[in-house]
Amino acid sequence: MTPPFGDILHATDLHPDGDGAFRAALAIALSGRGSLSIVHAEPHRDRAGHQWTGFPQVRETLAAWGRLPRNAPATAVSETLGLQVSKVDLGGRDLVRGIGRFLDERPCDLVVMATHGDHCPTGWPRPSQSQAVAAVARAPSLFIPINGAGLADPLTGDIRLRQVLVPVDSRPRADAALAAAVDLAQQLGCGEAVFHLLHVGPGWPVVTLPPSLTEGPTGRVRKMLAEGPAAAAILQAADETAADLIVMATEGRHGILDALRGSVTQQVIGAARRPVLAVPAR
Numbered sequence: 132m133t134p135p136f137g138d139i140l141h142a143t144d145l146h147p148d149g150d151g152a153f154r155a156a157l158a159i160a161l162s163g164r165g166s167l168s169i170v171h172a173e174p175h176r177d178r179a180g181h182q183w184t185g186f187p188q189v190r191e192t193l194a195a196w197g198r199l200p201r202n203a204p205a206t207a208v209s210e211t212l213g214l215q216v217s218k219v220d221l222g223g224r225d226l227v228r229g230i231g232r233f234l235d236e237r238p239c240d241l242v243v244m245a246t247h248g249d250h251c252p253t254g255w256p257r258p259s260q261s262q263a264v265a266a267v268a269r270a271p272s273l274f275i276p277i278n279g280a281g282l283a284d285p286l287t288g289d290i291r292l293r294q295v296l297v298p299v300d301s302r303p304r305a306d307a308a309l310a311a312a313v314d315l316a317q318q319l320g321c322g323e324a325v326f327h328l329l330h331v332g333p334g335w336p337v338v339t340l341p342p343s344l345t346e347g348p349t350g351r352v353r354k355m356l357a358e359g360p361a362a363a364a365i366l367q368a369a370d371e372t373a374a375d376l377i378v379m380a381t382e383g384r385h386g387i388l389d390a391l392r393g394s395v396t397q398q399v400i401g402a403a404r405r406p407v408l409a410v411p412a413r
Contacts, residue, residue, distance in 0.1 A: 139239060142242065168218075243273045247277055293375055296372055309340070309341065326344060366402060375406070396409055
């Protein structure tokens with residue numbers, strides 16, 4: 132059976148702050164025994180004040196995690212672990228267009244990127260380069276904050292995914308986002324994860340639960356209601372549930388970037404100190 136997240140794209144600017152995103156991408160790709168494309172996505176490599184390094188070291192990381200022997204040959208990654216790794220340098224080409232062309236030839240199941248959580252002077256997050264990459268990918272995108280919690284343990288590569296927060300609404304519907312979150316948890320061996328469904332506002336929207344999820348005291352679904360500004364309510368609920376991951380459904384008339392720009396999802400990505408998975412509703 133083909134894993135739902137077998138082909139992973141990790142877009143990186145080669146800055147050490149993005150190591151958490153690299154580890155998450157590697158761990159997810161490893162769980163699917165698929166492919167990991169590490170794409171250098173920063174044309175301004177010589178900007179003052181930044182220390183640029185080479186591509187992330189896959190074999191060294193896998194050896195540190197105990198998945199490969201020290202000094203294992205390059206062929207061990209594919210022959211022993213069943214993982215295909217490629218490293219692509221886009222050089223000085225435009226970030227978004229370069230990755231767009233790359234994905235035209237090699238579509239992926241998941242994009243994994245670091246996010247800096249930059250904000251405009253007004254306090255609203257502005258569309259970052261990572262969100263622009265998510266737009267051209269047309270695939271679920273995982274944002275790992277450089278100043279917050281990661282997803283993969285730096286020492287072991289193990290994924291901690293016990294509490295998942297999924298905001299739900301009537302539009303966009305969260306069915307696809309919830310299904311993607313369940314698939315990711317199962318692929319990562321986190322089949323006991325609890326999913327907290329949060330609705331901000333009155334009433335309760337229609338939500339179709341995947342077959343593996345059940346409600347009730349012994350089930351893996353918890354329902355939550357909140358009021359007030361949506362982004363603030365989501366961030367507060369993430370703190371209250373100690374969420375390891377926030378999963379947001381996105382929907383825009385012209386794609387995921389349209390959905391992100393000025394949206395609740397964009398605000399959450401900009402402010403959250405924990406990973407955020409954005410899933411296109413269509």
